[in-house]
Every structure is written in structure tokens, then in C-alpha cells.
Amino acid sequence: MFVRAYLRASTSEQDAQRARASLEAFAIDRGLHIASWYVENESGSKLARPELFRLLRDAHPGDVLLVEQVDRLSRLTGDDWEKLKAEIASRRVRVVALDLPTSWMMATTNTDAFTLRMFEAVNGMMLDVLAAVARKDYEDRRRRQEQGQAKAKAEGRYKGRPEDTERNATIATMLAKGMSWSQVQSATGCSRATVAKIAKRAA
Known part of the structure; x- marks a missing residue:
């Protein structure tokens, strides 16, 4: 065993x-x-x-x-x-x-x-x-989170997650050097959606 x-x-x-x-x-x-x-x-x-x-x-x-x-x-x-x-x-x-x-x-x-x-x-x-x-x-916590966000949005207080500007600048630099999306993901630990967003900005 x-x-x-x-x-x-x-x-x-x-x-x-x-x-x-x-x-x-x-x-x-x-x-x-x-x-x-x-x-x-x-x-x-x-x-x-x-x-x-x-x-x-x-x-x-x-x-x-x-x-x-x-x-x-x-x-x-x-x-x-x-x-x-x-x-x-x-x-x-x-x-x-x-x-x-x-x-x-x-x-x-x-x-x-x-x-x-x-x-x-x-x-x-x-x-x-x-x-x-x-x-x-898990479902209760997700529901409470969504309710809190909805309330904050209604009151004009919800700003979403702060952007990691330093990381995103690094991603943009990597992309500019010709690194692939997979290489960028592996190096930074970010999601493919994040790489796509930064790539779109730079286009």
C-alpha cells in the first residue's frame, strides 16, 4: 500500500x-x-x-x-x-x-x-x-460574490479587478519580441484570454 x-x-x-x-x-x-x-x-x-x-x-x-x-x-x-x-x-x-x-x-x-x-x-x-x-x-460563496458585485455596480462603486500593469507590460514586450502565446503563458502564468487582450491592444 x-x-x-x-x-x-x-x-x-x-x-x-x-x-x-x-x-x-x-x-x-x-x-x-x-x-x-x-x-x-x-x-x-x-x-x-x-x-x-x-x-x-x-x-x-x-x-x-x-x-x-x-x-x-x-x-x-x-x-x-x-x-x-x-x-x-x-x-x-x-x-x-x-x-x-x-x-x-x-x-x-x-x-x-x-x-x-x-x-x-x-x-x-x-x-x-x-x-x-x-x-x-462553493455555490453560496459565488452567489454572494455576484450579489455584492451587482450591488456595487448599481451604486457605481464596482471597478472590477485592478489591472496588473507591470505584468501586462511584460506580456506586451514578449509579444513584440515574437514570442508565441504559449511561451508567454508559460513564462507569466497568465491565461490565454489575457494574452489575447494584450495582443489586441498592440495590434
Whole structure:
């Protein structure tokens, strides 16, 4: 059994490594060794997450997918959560989350078959509950954000996100030197839409 730790943050401005120490402490307390780390900055509301699916491709039956919280794994819609669960089940990977004590039994190797099946069933139900809660929290926060922006716009206070003028000037310089959009994206970490916007300005 290998323990594969998954760390995720929603944006590049957030520290995906923040929970590393907590996961290491959990593993040490149980005499486990984390064999590999998978780290990415992607929204939990997206099913397409390269590092998560690389973890699943690397995993062997019985391996542990260790996360700090269930919402690191999923803020997905119901349909996408079912797809991710099916992929996890097909790989026969055990999900262990620090915020889900019923999952901790999945990280032991000396459990008899009946007890393991019982905890897998309970753990599956709890994962569904926490995944649904995580999705609701995501939708509630998005709705409150949109309501706040709408109110600010109505009152003439909403200015949108401030432009990163220094970064955009760098992008413009790179484009002027003939660098490709993909090269600019890789070097600056910006989106393709941002490169397109700067390119349009310079046209």
C-alpha cells in the first residue's frame, strides 16, 4: 500500500503546499510513509485536474489517496462527483481525509475484510455528504460574490479587478519580441484570454 498525498489550491495566488505539514504529521502518527506528492493550483469545481488524475493513473489497488479535507478533492457538481468517484472506484483507491475520521481506518493494513467493507460503505456515504456540502459552500460563496458585485455596480462603486500593469507590460514586450502565446503563458502564468487582450491592444 502506497500513500499518495494530494494538495490543491484554487488559484496561483494561494499556497497549495499549505497543508503539507498536516498530512505528514497524520502519516507519521500512523507509521505511514507518503510515497509521492501531487500538487496543483486548480479549482475544485473542475473535474479536469491533471495532477489528481496523474495520481489515479499512478495508483495501484489498495493505495491511499490522502487529502486534508474532502473539499480539496471535490467542489464538483453531482454528475462530475459521480464520474470522479467511478474513476477512484475503478482504481480501487482508498480515500483518506483528515476532516473525515471515518476514513482513517482506510489507512491501516491489518483490518479484516468484513470491517474494511463496513468502513468503506460508511466512508462512501460520508464522502458523498461532505462533497455535497463543499459544492453548496462553493455555490453560496459565488452567489454572494455576484450579489455584492451587482450591488456595487448599481451604486457605481464596482471597478472590477485592478489591472496588473507591470505584468501586462511584460506580456506586451514578449509579444513584440515574437514570442508565441504559449511561451508567454508559460513564462507569466497568465491565461490565454489575457494574452489575447494584450495582443489586441498592440495590434
